[in-house]
Amino acid sequence: MFQYILKRIIEMIPLLLVISILSFLFIHMIPGDPARLVAGKDATLEDVNRVSIELGLDQPIWKQYISFMGNLFQGDLGTSLKTGLPVSTMFADRFMPSVYLTLLSMGWAVVIGLIIGTLSAVFKNKWPDHLGMVTAVSGISLPGFWLGLILIQIFSVQLGWFPTGGSEGWKSYVLPSITLGAGIMSMLARFTRSSLLETLKADFIRTGRAKGLKESSVLTKHALRNSLIPVVTIAGLQFGFLLGGSVVVETVFSFPGMGRLLIDSIAFRDYPVIQSALLLFSVEFILVNLIVDILYSTLNPKIQYES
Amino acid sequence: MRKVNSWKMLFFALVCSILLVGCSDEKSANSEKGQTGKEKEIVIAVNENFISMDPHNTGDTNSNSVQSAMLEGLLGFDKDGKIIPVLAEEYSVSEDALEFTFKLNQGIKFHDGEDFNAEAVKTNVERIMNDESLRLNSRGFNLITSIDILGDYEIKITIEKPYGAMLTRFGSAKMISPKLIKENSSDIPKSPVGTGPFKFVEWVQGDHLTIERFDDYWKKGERVKKITYKPVPENGSRVAMLKTGEASVIYPLPAQNLEELEANKDVVVSKIPSTIARYVSINTMKEPFNDVRVRQAFNYAVDKDAFINVVNSGFGLPLDSIIPSKTIYYAKQDVYEQNIEKAKELLKEAGFENGFTAEIWGNTNSDTMKGMQFIQQQLKEIGVTVEIKSMEEGTLSDEIYGAQTPEDSKLQMWYVSWSAYASDITNATKPLFHSESFPPNGSNTAYYNNAEVDEWMDAANSTGDTSKQAELYEKIQSAVYKDSPWIFLGVDELLYGSRSDIEGIYVETGGGINVNDANFK
Numbered sequence: 001m002f003q004y005i006l007k008r009i010i011e012m013i014p015l016l017l018v019i020s021i022l023s024f025l026f027i028h029m030i031p032g033d034p035a036r037l038v039a040g041k042d043a044t045l046e047d048v049n050r051v052s053i054e055l056g057l058d059q060p061i062w063k064q065y066i067s068f069m070g071n072l073f074q075g076d077l078g079t080s081l082k083t084g085l086p087v088s089t090m091f092a093d094r095f096m097p098s099v100y101l102t103l104l105s106m107g108w109a110v111v112i113g114l115i116i117g118t119l120s121a122v123f124k125n126k127w128p129d130h131l132g133m134v135t136a137v138s139g140i141s142l143p144g145f146w147l148g149l150i151l152i153q154i155f156s157v158q159l160g161w162f163p164t165g166g167s168e169g170w171k172s173y174v175l176p177s178i179t180l181g182a183g184i185m186s187m188l189a190r191f192t193r194s195s196l197l198e199t200l201k202a203d204f205i206r207t208g209r210a211k212g213l214k215e216s217s218v219l220t221k222h223a224l225r226n227s228l229i230p231v232v233t234i235a236g237l238q239f240g241f242l243l244g245g246s247v248v249v250e251t252v253f254s255f256p257g258m259g260r261l262l263i264d265s266i267a268f269r270d271y272p273v274i275q276s277a278l279l280l281f282s283v284e285f286i287l288v289n290l291i292v293d294i295l296y297s298t299l300n301p302k303i304q305y306e307s
Numbered sequence: 308m309r310k311v312n313s314w315k316m317l318f319f320a321l322v323c324s325i326l327l328v329g330c331s332d333e334k335s336a337n338s339e340k341g342q343t344g345k346e347k348e349i350v351i352a353v354n355e356n357f358i359s360m361d362p363h364n365t366g367d368t369n370s371n372s373v374q375s376a377m378l379e380g381l382l383g384f385d386k387d388g389k390i391i392p393v394l395a396e397e398y399s400v401s402e403d404a405l406e407f408t409f410k411l412n413q414g415i416k417f418h419d420g421e422d423f424n425a426e427a428v429k430t431n432v433e434r435i436m437n438d439e440s441l442r443l444n445s446r447g448f449n450l451i452t453s454i455d456i457l458g459d460y461e462i463k464i465t466i467e468k469p470y471g472a473m474l475t476r477f478g479s480a481k482m483i484s485p486k487l488i489k490e491n492s493s494d495i496p497k498s499p500v501g502t503g504p505f506k507f508v509e510w511v512q513g514d515h516l517t518i519e520r521f522d523d524y525w526k527k528g529e530r531v532k533k534i535t536y537k538p539v540p541e542n543g544s545r546v547a548m549l550k551t552g553e554a555s556v557i558y559p560l561p562a563q564n565l566e567e568l569e570a571n572k573d574v575v576v577s578k579i580p581s582t583i584a585r586y587v588s589i590n591t592m593k594e595p596f597n598d599v600r601v602r603q604a605f606n607y608a609v610d611k612d613a614f615i616n617v618v619n620s621g622f623g624l625p626l627d628s629i630i631p632s633k634t635i636y637y638a639k640q641d642v643y644e645q646n647i648e649k650a651k652e653l654l655k656e657a658g659f660e661n662g663f664t665a666e667i668w669g670n671t672n673s674d675t676m677k678g679m680q681f682i683q684q685q686l687k688e689i690g691v692t693v694e695i696k697s698m699e700e701g702t703l704s705d706e707i708y709g710a711q712t713p714e715d716s717k718l719q720m721w722y723v724s725w726s727a728y729a730s731d732i733t734n735a736t737k738p739l740f741h742s743e744s745f746p747p748n749g750s751n752t753a754y755y756n757n758a759e760v761d762e763w764m765d766a767a768n769s770t771g772d773t774s775k776q777a778e779l780y781e782k783i784q785s786a787v788y789k790d791s792p793w794i795f796l797g798v799d800e801l802l803y804g805s806r807s808d809i810e811g812i813y814v815e816t817g818g819g820i821n822v823n824d825a826n827f828k
Contacts, residue, residue: 036704254540
């Protein structure tokens with residue numbers, strides 16, 4: 001297994017190279033000249049050209065790519081065109097809050113989602129099922145910005161329990177993680193329910209019951225475990241997306257995350273920031289996928305990876 | 308691995324994540340504990356992230372706001388944007404507008420203990436002139452030919468050719484400690500050191516920036532101990548912060564919340580005229596817009612008050628010259644009052660009795676969309692069909708400035724805004740109306756070409772005589788306004804809200820937040 005993980009990690013390198021080339025090309029293909037955006041509306045052509053040279057944008061694109069990659073291998077993500085600050089500095093204050101928020105949102109979404117999904121499957125077409133599925137549908141349907149603003153109105157403005165935003169103290173994580181997790185919780189609940197219902201019809205469950213296993217043991221040890229594969233897949237995908245930050249939640253809660261940084265940088269054609277952020281998200285996604293693959297084999301020992 | 312129970316694995320993963328999150332709690336819990344012990348602080352919520360704290364390399368309003376609490380220039384601006392001496396005790400400009408002499412205030416110290424004197428000014432001016440990495444603000448300073456120190460507290464700066472905006476440039480070029488410039492210049496964008504009433508504490512990217520009272524500030528006065536600036540882009544969240552008292556001041560205040568906030572006893576809402584002019588530039592070199600009657604007809608077709616009500620929620624003033632009323636040398640013109648008959652008449656004279664189809668460009672901002680739709684409706688009244696083409700900012704900029712010659716330009720009309728320092732009429736006119744400023748060399752997107760106006764602008768820029776400048780700019784405003792290279796729309800009003808228990812904070816006409824005397828009542 002260790003060898004397998006090592007192999008997967010080594011395989012990441014060519015993949016990331018391809019990603020870096022593709023994203024570099026795409027970013028530079030979007031219309032819009034960062035030099036003009038940096039220099040401002042009242043800039044003369046002379047100003048714009050000076051800025052362009054200063055930023056290295058007058059170089060051919062392959063030279064710019066090589067210099068970016070060269071710096072990257074020395075651990076230097078470059079300097080933001082917009083702020084003049086090192087990209088690593090701009091990431092530093094935003095990366096961990098994004099990770100914490102992701103873990104918190106996923107944490108409660110997975111736990112509650114599994115519980116609701118299981119209860120709904122066990123009590124199929126009875127009131128816990130109806131209640132659970134109403135909750136799930138609402139969770140998916142409520143738009144994030146709406147839910148966020150309503151939560152702020154109730155819990156910050158009316159009750160004063162939590163701050164309206166920011167990232168100082170655990171309290172400021174509560175409302176954003178509820179907002180972010182709601183949709184995921186609902187999705188997981190629905191997937192758990194349908195997958196579990198499917199599994200409960202399987203032959204091995206009947207065998208289990210026939211050989212006199214307790215219903216609770218049938219459910220947790222055999223049925224649930226076998227029905228988790230699709231749930232883990234979905235959870236993994238969502239986890240990857242969340243690590244990339246959520247523009248809506250970050251905007252509503254003025255949360256210093258990666259999502260808004262990326263969007264702002266795209267609007268400004270801040271090439272080094274966009275490029276580094278895309279690479280970072282790719283690494284995160286690949287790692288999350290690896291973890292999901294490992295979880296598969298743990299859940300279902302029949303899934304084996306050759307090393 | 309196979310034997311490990313999957314439930315244990317899941318449990319382990321969960322514990323890990325809780326522990327990780329736990330770590331963050333611990334860190335934040337400490338900072339919270341610290342907060343109860345310290346003196347009260349004022350929180351100011353603004354709508355955008357700060358870009359850089361390097362005063363010699365910043366153009367955005369929000370960064371400037373924070374900088375001006377920590378840093379000061381030789382000159383500065385009063386509430387209405389007029390130039391006033393700050394670190395300079397007095398200043399004079401030579402007859403030919405080439406020599407600027409500053410007599411400096413004495414006894415001023417930077418936050419790091421360095422003395423402010425002529426030598427410090429020289430270090431700063433040289434940095435702006437010579438540091439290649441500075442992308443903005445070198446304008447004007449690249450004209451400097453010599454810096455002469457006349458005494459410890461007197462300095463003379465000479466430029467090679469007259470530049471009308473030079474005094475404004477001295478106002479916006481704030482002074483940084485010479486020690487920081489010489490020893491640690493890479494820290495300037497992150498943590499500047501100046502002479503201002505507040506000194507830098509910390510800047511957590513995307514979250515907040517905190518400054519603290521500088522007790523040795525040269526102008527005595529009662530001030531609050533700490534001010535924290537927070538970027539809060541969502542309007543609703545900013546309003547909620549003002550209501551809960553999490554923020555003492557919010558800027559800008561969204562117009563749709565005005566009534567609700569005015570009814571709130573704990574909140575004071577203020578409104579000031581800005582230097583932001585909104586207009587539609589019309590390509591005067593393209594048919595049929597090359598006929599002045601067509602452009603005047605457009606101006607007569609638009610109801611300015613309705614524009615302000617529909618697009619700016621009622622907050623604004625009509626643009627009754629080519630510059631906003633707060634700009635120096637402003638002269639009010641005879642406004643094109645809405646007159647559909649007259650507009651139709653003009654179109655008929657120009658040979659467009661049956662109207663024509665035109666295209667208007669703008670960015671994808673929702674306010675811009677509203678503005679363009681408004682223009683579309685108004686021009687429909689006189690038989691002109693307007694097609695709206697909204698483009699993402701970067702693409703739009705390429706479309707407009709990508710045209711190397713006026714003939715290349717595909718632009719017909721552009722819905723846009725312009726703002727310049729109130730004291731800087733050069734920048735409020737030359738990039739917009741001088742024939743040297745056709746894209747890509749400037750923002751004369753109307754391709755307005757009037758030799759007489761060019762001449763007047765050049766003359767006004769090459770004299771230090773203010774009464775002569777006033778006279779020239781009056782002629783310029785009158786001529787350009789009549790030629791209608793724009794549909795003149797409105798001047799924004801700025802709205803901001805404060806809690807009623809604070810004082811000494813106000814928003815300046817340029818959009819900067821002045822906190823020099825910020826305190827709790």
